[in-house]
Amino acid sequence: MSTISSGPRPADYPNRRPEEAVAEPTVMTTADGTPLKVSLSRKLRRSKIKAMLLVAPLFVFLVVSFVMPIFDMLSRSVDNPEVPTELSRTVAAIEGWDGEGLPPETVFAAAFQDIKEGAQNRSIGRVATRLNYEESGARSLIMKTARNVRNAEMPANAKAFLIDIDEDWGDPAIWHVIQRESDPYTLSYYLAALDMEYNAQGEIVEKPEYMQLYVDLFIRTLWMSLLITFLTLLLGYPVAYLLANLPMRISNLLMIMVLLPFWTSLLVRTTTWIAILQSQGVLNDMMVAVGLISDDGRLQMIHNQTGTIIAMTHILLPFMILPLYSVMKTIPPSYLRAARSMGASQLYAFRRVYFPQTLAGIGAGGILVFILSIGYYITPALVGGQSGRFITNFIAYHMQSSLNWGLAAAIASILLAAVVILYLLYNRLVGVDNMKLG
Amino acid sequence: MPPSEQTDVLEPPHAGADGSTDAAFVSFRDVQKSYDGETLVVKGFNLDIAKGEFITLLGPSGSGKTTCLMMTAGFEVPTHGDILLKGTPINSMPPHKRGLGIVFQNYALFPHMTVAENLAFPLEVRSLPKAERAAKVQRALEMVRLGSFGDRRPAQLSGGQQQRVALARALVFEPDVVLMDEPLGALDKNLREEMQFEIKHIHENLGVTMIYVTHDQSEALTMSDRIAVFNDGVVQQLATPQELYERPANAFVARFIGENNTLVGDVVEMDGAAGKCVVRVDGGAEIKALPVNVSKTGERSTLSLRPERVVIDPEPGSLPNIFEADVEEVIYLGDHHRTRVNVLGNREFVIKTPNAANVRPHRQGERITVGWALEDCRALDA
Numbered sequence: 001m002s003t004i005s006s007g008p009r010p011a012d013y014p015n016r017r018p019e020e021a022v023a024e025p026t027v028m029t030t031a032d033g034t035p036l037k038v039s040l041s042r043k044l045r046r047s048k049i050k051a052m053l054l055v056a057p058l059f060v061f062l063v064v065s066f067v068m069p070i071f072d073m074l075s076r077s078v079d080n081p082e083v084p085t086e087l088s089r090t091v092a093a094i095e096g097w098d099g100e101g102l103p104p105e106t107v108f109a110a111a112f113q114d115i116k117e118g119a120q121n122r123s124i125g126r127v128a129t130r131l132n133y134e135e136s137g138a139r140s141l142i143m144k145t146a147r148n149v150r151n152a153e154m155p156a157n158a159k160a161f162l163i164d165i166d167e168d169w170g171d172p173a174i175w176h177v178i179q180r181e182s183d184p185y186t187l188s189y190y191l192a193a194l195d196m197e198y199n200a201q202g203e204i205v206e207k208p209e210y211m212q213l214y215v216d217l218f219i220r221t222l223w224m225s226l227l228i229t230f231l232t233l234l235l236g237y238p239v240a241y242l243l244a245n246l247p248m249r250i251s252n253l254l255m256i257m258v259l260l261p262f263w264t265s266l267l268v269r270t271t272t273w274i275a276i277l278q279s280q281g282v283l284n285d286m287m288v289a290v291g292l293i294s295d296d297g298r299l300q301m302i303h304n305q306t307g308t309i310i311a312m313t314h315i316l317l318p319f320m321i322l323p324l325y326s327v328m329k330t331i332p333p334s335y336l337r338a339a340r341s342m343g344a345s346q347l348y349a350f351r352r353v354y355f356p357q358t359l360a361g362i363g364a365g366g367i368l369v370f371i372l373s374i375g376y377y378i379t380p381a382l383v384g385g386q387s388g389r390f391i392t393n394f395i396a397y398h399m400q401s402s403l404n405w406g407l408a409a410a411i412a413s414i415l416l417a418a419v420v421i422l423y424l425l426y427n428r429l430v431g432v433d434n435m436k437l438g
Numbered sequence: 439m440p441p442s443e444q445t446d447v448l449e450p451p452h453a454g455a456d457g458s459t460d461a462a463f464v465s466f467r468d469v470q471k472s473y474d475g476e477t478l479v480v481k482g483f484n485l486d487i488a489k490g491e492f493i494t495l496l497g498p499s500g501s502g503k504t505t506c507l508m509m510t511a512g513f514e515v516p517t518h519g520d521i522l523l524k525g526t527p528i529n530s531m532p533p534h535k536r537g538l539g540i541v542f543q544n545y546a547l548f549p550h551m552t553v554a555e556n557l558a559f560p561l562e563v564r565s566l567p568k569a570e571r572a573a574k575v576q577r578a579l580e581m582v583r584l585g586s587f588g589d590r591r592p593a594q595l596s597g598g599q600q601q602r603v604a605l606a607r608a609l610v611f612e613p614d615v616v617l618m619d620e621p622l623g624a625l626d627k628n629l630r631e632e633m634q635f636e637i638k639h640i641h642e643n644l645g646v647t648m649i650y651v652t653h654d655q656s657e658a659l660t661m662s663d664r665i666a667v668f669n670d671g672v673v674q675q676l677a678t679p680q681e682l683y684e685r686p687a688n689a690f691v692a693r694f695i696g697e698n699n700t701l702v703g704d705v706v707e708m709d710g711a712a713g714k715c716v717v718r719v720d721g722g723a724e725i726k727a728l729p730v731n732v733s734k735t736g737e738r739s740t741l742s743l744r745p746e747r748v749v750i751d752p753e754p755g756s757l758p759n760i761f762e763a764d765v766e767e768v769i770y771l772g773d774h775h776r777t778r779v780n781v782l783g784n785r786e787f788v789i790k791t792p793n794a795a796n797v798r799p800h801r802q803g804e805r806i807t808v809g810w811a812l813e814d815c816r817a818l819d820a
Contacts, residue, residue, distance in 0.1 A: 337513055338546035340533040342560035342611065349534075352559070356550045 070416075077409035080186035082130035083178060086123060087114045091182040094175065099202075103175050108158035111178075112149055119146035133404060134177045134188060134198075141168045173200060189410035214394065214411060218418070221391045224309060225373040231313045232320035232369050233362060240324035240361070245333065258321050266315065270382050273311040277302040277383075303385030311383050312373055319372060320365040327361030363430040371419055391415060462525065463489040463647055464510070464615060469519035471505050479505050481671040483519070487649065489614070492641050494650045494658040497668030498694070503651045506668075507617050510649060512536050523615070534563075539608030539616040539646075543623055545600045547592035553579070553603050554588035560611040578610040579603075581640065598629045605637065615647045622657065634660045655695050659683065667691050683744075688731055689818040692742035699748070699787050701725065701741040702820065708735050715817055717741055721783040726758040727815040738820035743810055745776075745790040750800075752809035760809035763787070765800045775799050781808055 028036040084091055089110035097103045118124030124146045132139035148165045155161040162169040180198060181188070191197055191204060195212040199205045206212070239258065243251050261269060276282045279298040287293045301307060331354065339349035380390040391411060398408035464487040471480040480502040487493050495503035508514040510521055512533035520527045528536055547556050557575040566574070579585050582602035592600055601621060608616050618637075622630045638661050641648050652658055658665045659679040667674045667682065667690070674694075675687040686692035693700070703719035708729065715729040717739050725741060732739045752760055763779035777789045777800055789808065791797055800806060 332544060332546070334542045334544060334546040335548060337511070337533070338540065338542055338607075339548075339559070340513075341511055341536075341538055341540040341617075342607070343534045343537065343563040344559070345532075345534055348563065353548055357548075 073409045074413055076405055077189050077413045078185045078187065079406065080130075080181060080184055080188075082127045083181040084184050086118050086127035087111065087178065087182075090114050090178060094179045094182065097175070097179060099172075099176065099179070102159070102170065102172055105157070105159050107175070108162055108169075109154070112154065112158045112162065115142065115146050116149045116152070119150040131174075131177055131181070133192070133407070134181060135173060137168065138174060138177065141166050141174065145169075176200065176202065186406075189406040190414070192407050193410040193414055214391065217389070217391045217394060218414070221374055221415075222418070224305065224388075224390070225370050228309055228312050228316060228373045229320075229366050229370045231309070232317050233366065235313070236317055236320035236324055236365065237358075237362075240321045240328055243321070243325045244328035244331070255325075258318055261315065261318060266378060267382075269315055270311055270379050273307065273314070273383060274302055277307055277310065302383050303388070305384075305388040307383035307385065308380045308388030308390075311379050312376060315379060316369045316373055319368045323364035323368065324358065324361040327358055327364075331357050359430070363426070367423065367426055371423070374419060375415065462486045462522065463491075464649070465522045466506070467520045467522065469506070469509065469516045469521060471502070471509060471514065472517045478517075479671055480509075480516075483673060485666060485673070485676065487647060490645045490647055492638075492648045492650065492661060492663045494652060494662035494665045495668055496652055496655060496658040496665050496694075498653055501668040502671040503653075503666075503668045504619055507619055507649060507651045510615075511538055511540055511617055537611075537613050539611070539613035541601075541604045541608045541616065541618040541621040543620045545592070545604040545621075547600055547603055547607070549592055551591075552588065553584070553590050553592065553595070556592065556603060557588075557607050557610050560607065564611065574610055578606040581609070582606045582636070597625050598633065601625060601633060602636070605640070609640070609644065609646070613646070615649065618648065618650045620652050621650075622652075622654075630654075630657070631660075637661060659695070667694060669694070685730075686742060686816065686818070689740040689742065689820070692740075692816070692818060697745050697788060697790075699743045699745060699784070701743070701782060701784055701787075703739060703741065705729075705732050705735050705737045705739050705817065708733070714812055717817055719782050723761065723782050725782075725815060726812045727817040728813050730816045731819050732817045739817045740820050742816045742818055743814060745788045747810055747814040748789045749809050750777075750789060750791065751807055757809035758812050759815065760807055763806050763808045765802055765804045765806060767802060768800055770799070779806070779808065 030036055030039045087110075090107060093107040093110040094103055097107065115124060118127065124142060128139040128142035128146075131142065145162065145165050152161075159169075168174060176198075180202060188198070193214050195207050195215045196204055197207050239254070243254055243258070245251075246254065274281070278284070279300060279302075281302070283301065284293070284298045288295050288298065293299065301310070335353050335357070336349050339353040340346065344352065374390075375392055376390060377392040377396060380388055381393050381396070384390065384393070392415070395408045395411050395415075398404045398411070464485075466483045466485045469480055469483040470478055472478050483502075483506055485493070495506055497503045505514060509516050512528070512531060516529060520529060522528065523536065547553075548559070551559070554572075554575050557578055558571050561571040561574060575588065576585065579588055582605055584599060584602055584606070587595065587599065587603075592603065595603065601624075604621065608618075621637075622633050625633060634657055637648075640646075641661075650658075650661065659682075662679055664676060664678055665682055666676045669690050675682060675691045677685075677687075682691065682695050686695060686698075689700070692698050701717075701719050703717040703725070705715055706718045706724065707716035709715060710729060710733070713728060715727055715732060716724050717727055718724050719741075727739075727741050749757060754760065761781050763781040765777060765779050766785060767778040769776040769778075772793065774793050775791045777791060778785070779787050779789060781787045787808075791799075
C-alpha cells in the first residue's frame with residue numbers, strides 16, 4: 001500500500017508541529033535527557049552479549065577444527081624445513097656456488113659433517129626422504145653415505161672421500177637439488193602436484209608424459225563431478241516437482257524415501273552398489289537371465305568410472321532434491337494456471353514461468369552437489385578402481401601411505417583454490433543471494 | 439447500469455445491441471462436480487451468461503463457487519454436465535485454448551518478470567509482433583493507471599498495484615470473458631472499494647463479459663449485473679442485486695445478503711391469491727407477512743425483515759404490524775444509529791435510523807413501538 005501514497009515522511013505527521021521540524025536538527029533524547037542512540041545501544045548491549053555467548057562455542061570449535069587446519073595445510077604445502085636445518089653447513093657453503101661443474105671442496109666438507117652429525121642423531125632419514133622427492137635415488141645415496149661416515153674421521157679430501165663412497169656425489173644433479181631446496185620455503189610440492197619439475201638448469205618444465213598423473217586427475221575429478229551434478233539434476237528435478245505438488249499424504253511418503261538413504265551408512269550404500277553392479281552381481285545376473293547379454297559378455301560396471309558415477313549420483317541425489325524442493329514448494333500452482341489461462345501450452349508455461357523460478361534451487365543444489373562431489377573420497381576409493389579415482393584419493397594416499405604431506409597439502413590447496421574460483425565464478429553468474437538451500 | 443425492476447431474473451440486463459439473442463455466451467448445463475466420488479461440491483449448476491454481462495458467484499467458502507470458476511477456466515473437469523462457450527461445449531478443451539482472462543486471488547504475477555513482461559506474456563504466446571506488443575502493453579497499463587510502472591518487478595508494487603497489474607494482464611489480450619477469483623480479498627477496505635469501482639468502470643468501458651467470484655456480499659451488490667448466490671453446491675437465487683436484497687427467495691439468501699431481522703413461527707392463515715399470510719411467532723403474537731416460499735397453514739416459517747424497513751413509533755393503525763419493543767442497546771455509527779431492541783421475545787432485533795437533525799436517538803431501557811409493512815416482511819422457509 002505504501003507505494004500508492006509513497007509513505008508519509010516524518011515531517012508530514014500531523015501531530016508534529018512545523019516549528020519543531022524546522023528548529024530541531026539536534027540529537028534526539030529520551031525523556032530523562034540521555035541521547036537516544038546511547039540509550040538504545042545500552043539496551044541492545046545485553047542481547048548482543050547474549051547472542052555472542054551462544055555462538056561462542058561453535059565459533060571456537062570452528063577455529064580449532066576448521067580454520068587452523070586449513071592454514072596448517074596451506075603452510076605445509078610450501079614448508080621446507082628439512083634441508084635448511086639438517087644440512088645447515090652445506091646450505092651455507094653452497095650458497096655462493098655458481099652451479100658450474102662440481103661444487104668446491106668446502107661444500108663437500110660441510111656435507112660430510114652434516115651427514116655425519118645427522119647419522120649420529122638418527123635424523124638424517126628426514127632429509128634423505130625429502131631429497132628423494134626431488135631426485136629419485138637421493139634417499140639411498142644419503143643413507144648409504146650416512147652409514148659410511150657415521151664413525152669416519154674428517155678426511156683430508158672430502159670430495160674424493162664422498163665420491164668414493166658413491167659416485168653419484170660426482171654428479172652435479174644432487175648438488176643442484178640441495179642448492180635449490182636450501183630455502184625454508186619451496187614451490188616444488190606445487191610443481192609436483194601440477195606434473196611439473198625443475199630441470200638441470202633449474203627451469204620449470206613439464207614432467208615426462210609417463211610421469212604425469214595429477215593434472216589428468218584434476219580434470220577427471222572436475223568433469224566427473226560436473227557429470228554427477230548434471231545427473232542428479234536430471235533425476236532429482238521431477239522428484240522434487242512431485243514432492244512439492246503431490247497431496248501431503250503421498251508427498252510425505254515420497255519425502256521419507258528421499259531421506260531414507262541419509263539414515264543408512266554411507267559405506268553400506270556404497271558396498272550395496274558393489275553387490276549390484278559387479279560382474280557376478282545382481283544386475284549382471286538379471287541381464288544374463290533374461291538373455292540381454294551372454295554369460296561371458298558380462299558388463300564391467302564397477303571399479304571404473306561408471307561405478308563411481310552411478311554410486312555418487314545416488315548418494316548425492318538428496319542434496320539436489322532438497323534445495324529444489326524447498327524452492328518449488330514456494331511456487332504456487334496458480335502461476336502455471338495463470339500462464340495457461342493466457343494461452344501458453346503446458347510445455348511453454350513450464351519453460352517460461354516455472355523453470356525460471358526454480359533456477360535458485362538448481363543453483364543451490366548444483367553448487368552443493370558439485371562441491372561435495374569434487375571432494376568426495378570414500379565412494380571413488382571403494383568403487384572407482386583405476387579409472388574412477390578422484391584427486392582426493394591421492395591426497396589420502398600421500399597422507400596415509402607415502403607420508404608426503406607436503407604434496408598432499410599442495411594438491412589439497414589446489415583443489416581448495418579450484419572450488420573457491422568456481423564458487424566465485426558461479427556467484428558472478430547466478431548470484432549466491434539468489435540461491436535457496438532450504 | 440441500474441438493475442431491472444422486474445422480477446424476471448432470467449432476463450439479463452445486457453441484451454445484444456442488435457437485438458440478437460446472445461443470452462447464452464457462456465452457459466452451464468446441469469454441471470455437477472465431485473472430487474472424491476462421494477459428495478458433490480457442485481450439485482446441478484445451471485446458468486446462462488449474456489455477452490458483456492457482469493455475473494457474480496457469491497457464497498460462503500466451500501459453497502462450490504470457486505470450483506465453478508475453475509471448471510470454466512479448464513483447471514477442473516465437470517463430473518457431469520456441460521459448459522458451453524459461444525454455444526460450443528468446452529469440457530475437453532485445454533485451458534490454454536479457451537482464451538479466457540483470469541485474475542487469481544493471489545494475483546499470480548510472475549515474480550521473475552517485470553510488469554511489462556508479465557503483460558506481454560499472453561501476447562508473446564500469441565506471437566504478436568514486438569512493436570504491437572509494446573503498444574498494447576502500454577495501453578493496458580495506462581488503463582489501470584500504471585503507465586510508468588512497466589519496468590518494475592511485481593514485488594516492488596503495493597497490493598493494490600499488483601491487483602491492477604493482474605487485471606491489466608487478464609485484459610491485455612482482449613479476451614471475451616474474464617474470470618476473477620476473489621481478486622480483492624487481500625486488499626484493505628478502502629482500497630477494495632476503490633478497486634470495485636475501477637473494475638466496474640473497466641467492465642463498462644470494454645464491454646467484456648465478467649464472471650466474478652467473491653464471498654463479500656457488498657462487493658457483489660456494488661459491481662454485478664446479476665448475482666448467483668451459492669450455498670452447499672446449489673444456486674439459492676440468481677437475480678439482480680436489488681432483487682436479491684429486496685426480495686430474497688429463501689432464508690439463506692436473506693441471511694447472507696445484508697443485515698436481516700428474523701422471527702420464526704408457524705403459518706396460521708394463508709391467502710396466496712391476495713399475497714398475504716399470518717404467522718404466529720413462538721411468543722404468541724401474530725404477524726402479517728408476504729408469503730414467499732410457504733404455501734399452506736401449519737408450515738414453519740422464517741420471517742425476514744430488513745432493519746431499515748422498520749418504522750419507529752408509527753401512527754397507530756398506519757401499518758398492519760405494530761408491536762411494543764424495549765431498547766436494549768444503541769450504537770452510534772456516524773451516519774446512522776443501530777438500535778437493538780427486544781421485540782416479541784427476539785432480543786437481536788435491529789433497527790437502523792438515519793442520523794438526521796430532527797431524529798432523537800433512543801436510550802437504553804426506553805419502551806417504544808415498532809411497525810412494518812406487510813410487503814417488507816417476507817415469510818420464507820424455516
